[in-house]
Amino acid sequence: MEFSNRILLKAKRRLQNQKPYIIASEIKQVFRKHLQPPTHSYEHAISLKPEGSSRGNALLSIWNEPFIFRPGEVRSHSYHSHFWESLEMARTFLEFGYSVDVIHYMNKSFTPKKHYSVLVDERWNIERLSALLADGCVKIMHLDTAHLLFHNAAECRRLFELQQRRGVTLRPRRFELPNLGLEYADCATVLGNDFTINTYKYANKPLYNVPLTSPSVYPWPEDKNFEKCRKNFLWFASGGMVHKGLDLVLEAFAEMPDYHLTVCGPVREEKDFEQAFDRELYHTPNIQTVGWTDIFSREFVELTRSCVGLVYPSCSEGQAASVITCLQAGLIPIMSYESGVDADDFGFILKDCSVSQIKDTVQMLSSLPAAELEKRARRAWECARENYTAEKFRAAYGQAIQAILNGHGENGKLTCHTLNNAMRTGDSSQRSMES
Numbered sequence: 152m153e154f155s156n157r158i159l160l161k162a163k164r165r166l167q168n169q170k171p172y173i174i175a176s177e178i179k180q181v182f183r184k185h186l187q188p189p190t191h192s193y194e195h196a197i198s199l200k201p202e203g204s205s206r207g208n209a210l211l212s213i214w215n216e217p218f219i220f221r222p223g224e225v226r227s228h229s230y231h232s233h234f235w236e237s238l239e240m241a242r243t244f245l246e247f248g249y250s251v252d253v254i255h256y257m258n259k260s261f262t263p264k265k266h267y268s269v270l271v272d273e274r275w276n277i278e279r280l281s282a283l284l285a286d287g288c289v290k291i292m293h294l295d296t297a298h299l300l301f302h303n304a305a306e307c308r309r310l311f312e313l314q315q316r317r318g319v320t321l322r323p324r325r326f327e328l329p330n331l332g333l334e335y336a337d338c339a340t341v342l343g344n345d346f347t348i349n350t351y352k353y354a355n356k357p358l359y360n361v362p363l364t365s366p367s368v369y370p371w372p373e374d375k376n377f378e379k380c381r382k383n384f385l386w387f388a389s390g391g392m393v394h395k396g397l398d399l400v401l402e403a404f405a406e407m408p409d410y411h412l413t414v415c416g417p418v419r420e421e422k423d424f425e426q427a428f429d430r431e432l433y434h435t436p437n438i439q440t441v442g443w444t445d446i447f448s449r450e451f452v453e454l455t456r457s458c459v460g461l462v463y464p465s466c467s468e469g470q471a472a473s474v475i476t477c478l479q480a481g482l483i484p485i486m487s488y489e490s491g492v493d494a495d496d497f498g499f500i501l502k503d504c505s506v507s508q509i510k511d512t513v514q515m516l517s518s519l520p521a522a523e524l525e526k527r528a529r530r531a532w533e534c535a536r537e538n539y540t541a542e543k544f545r546a547a548y549g550q551a552i553q554a555i556l557n558g559h560g561e562n563g564k565l566t567c568h569t570l571n572n573a574m575r576t577g578d579s580s581q582r583s584m585e586s
Contacts, residue, residue, distance in 0.1 A: 193258050195219050199241060199251040206248040207268035212276040213237045213293065215255040232364045232472050233295070236342075239364070239545050240271065240293070243552055269556075277335045291555060292332045292339035296469040297489070298350035299329040305466035305489065306394045313398050319427045325391040325467075340551050342469040343491040357558075359551035363470040364544040367446045369480045371532055372456050377521040383458040384513060385482060387415040387444070388465070388473045392424045395473075396464030396487065396504060401431040403462075403509040404438055410513060411437050412462070413454055415444040446476055455480035459524055460516055464504040465490045478535035481528045485512050497530040 197218040217234040218241070237253075244251050249269065254261045256274040263283050270277060270284060271291045281290065296302055303326050314320050333339055338357040341348055348358050384404075388395040397414065404412040418425055418432060418440060425432065432440045444451045460483040463474055470491035474484055484490075484498035494500045499512050519527075537543075 193255045194260065195255070196258075196261060197253040199245055199253070201245045201248050201250060203248070205250040207250070208265055209244040209249040209251050209269040209271070210263065210267045210280075211237075211241055211244070211251060211253045212256045212258070212270070212272040212274075212280075213240060213253065214273070215253050215258075218253050232366060232475075235364045235366055235541050236544060236548075239541060239548060243545070243549050244269065246549075247552065247556070272332055272336075274332065275330055277332045278330060281335045289555060290336045291552075292336035294333070294339050294341045294343075294347070294351060294469065296327075297343070297347050297467045297491070299327050301350045302327065302467040303329070306391070309393050309396075309398075309466045313393055316402075317427065321393060321421075321423045321427060323394075324421060325394040338555055340548065344470065344493055346488055347469050347491050357555075359554070361547040361551055362538050362543050363472060363475050364541045365472070365475045365479050365535060365539045366541070367476055367479055368536065368540065369452060369455070371529065372481055375456055375481070375525075375528075377459065377524040377528070380457055380459045381517050381519075381521065381524060382409060383411045383413070384485075385413050385415060385454060385458045385461050385477065386463065387461060387477060388463065388471075390417055390420060392416070392418060392421050394466055396466065398424070398428065399464050399504060399506055399509060400462050401428050401435075401438065402506045403513065405431050405435050406506070407510055407513065408437050410517065412439070413458065414438065414440040415442070415451070415454065417443045452480070455482055459483060459528070460485055460513075462509060462513065463487070463490055464501055464509060466504075475535060475539045478531045478539070481532040483516060483524065483527045483531055485509070485516060495530070495534055497527040497534065 195215055195218075197215060199218075214233045214237040217238050241251050241253055252267075254276070256272060256276060258276070259279070261276070261280075263280065266285050267288050269289045269291065270280060271293055272280075273293045273295060277290055277292060284290070297305075303323075306323050306325050310321055310323060333351055333354045333356060336356060338359065339351065340359045340361050341351065342361060342363050344360070348360065351358060386397055386400045388397070392398065395416075397416065397418075400412065401414075404410060414432065419442060431438055441450075441454070444454070455477065461474065461477040463471060463477075463484060463486040465471055465487050467489050468491040471486070474486055474490055474492045477484065478492075484492065484494065485501065486492060486494070486498065487501050487504050492498075499516065501508055501512060516524075
């Protein structure tokens with residue numbers, strides 16, 4: 152049996168890089184995603200009770216995974232900021248005295264069987280459930296991306312530009328079906344900055360800015376040698392290589408042999424991209440492809456200590472968790488406006504994300520005195536500590552929900568429109584971030 156398993160494993164390794172195997176694998180994933188019934192987690196409804204008497208019921212249509220993890224599972228998933236935020240959102244309503252029911256935003260079968268005073272939704276359920284909720288229910292959209300029409304159009308534009316540059320057509324990885332959630336909501340909380348918020352202003356609804364959480368924090372690297380690492384840069388992201396600009400960064404560094412790039416992300420999961428950029432990814436001396444990297448690992452910390460900055464020309468985000476994680480590690484960001492994070496006085500916003508501008512900005516940053524590099528890195532680290540933690544999300548989200556509930560009068564109309572402005576002009580802990 153052991154010998155047979157070895158033979159099968161060897162055959163699989165030989166086949167997995169062959170085109171028929173890749174196509175079959177992709178077809179399998181499509182069937183898995185679209186034809187199989189939803190996983191058990193989508194169907195779970197979790198009920199939570201506040202301490203003391205309840206003032207009403209709140210229904211949260213969010214990520215429900217952290218509420219159904221078995222013991223020992225939470226740590227392995229804790230790098231997802233969505234999970235932290237979902238727990239904090241539920242905690243907020245419990246602290247305000249509500250009984251809380253949590254369902255997954257992909258749950259298409261849940262039907263309300265009680266009176267809900269509040270509904271919070273991340274994607275699909277406000278439109279579906281609105282007709283089933285009592286008059287006066289406060290409907291709040293939680294927006295964690297730029298508007299999906301902008302999001303999809305931006306990725307399509309990047310794919311077209313890549314096709315024109317290199318003569319290769321790659322498939323989209325980050326497309327999502329647009330929804331009418333904001334049209335059915337009374338208001339929304341938004342992860343992001345002015346860029347993100349502006350993609351939703353068309354709806355003329357109150358928008359409350361809250362900061363992204365960062366599950367990872369790192370000590371300031373006291374002995375980091377900025378003179379030595381000034382030409383070392385990192386690209387770090389999750390799926391969607393073209394969406395997040397890896398193609399542009401690879402092309403830029405392939406033309407800068409004196410500058411080093413480390414690629415951290417699930418490149419091997421996107422075989423068409425990997426094939427199109429095989430030379431840059433695996434056969435260019437100044438580019439090292441590491442692949443997916445655990446942000447809690449020693450390897451990731453060592454990588455950030457050996458690099459001076461992050462290059463992240465994403466075409467659309469709510470607020471980029473990759474950028475926030477790298478700020479926590481003290482990297483100087485070179486990023487697109489659409490990344491949803493403010494550059495403040497430490498980072499650089501790319502005007503057009505062209506290969507030539509990426510090269511110019513990398514070279515300009517690298518040429519700064521070591522003392523200036525350390526100053527900017529320190530300010531990036533401080534900004535992350537001041538603005539992007541679970542505590543900051545908890546405070547900002549609590550303020551937003553309090554203002555929304557206070558502004559919802561007996562006639563069922565939302566009357567409070569001011570918190571987003573107050574948060575931007577008030578304490579720096581509530582500062583919104585640019586994309």
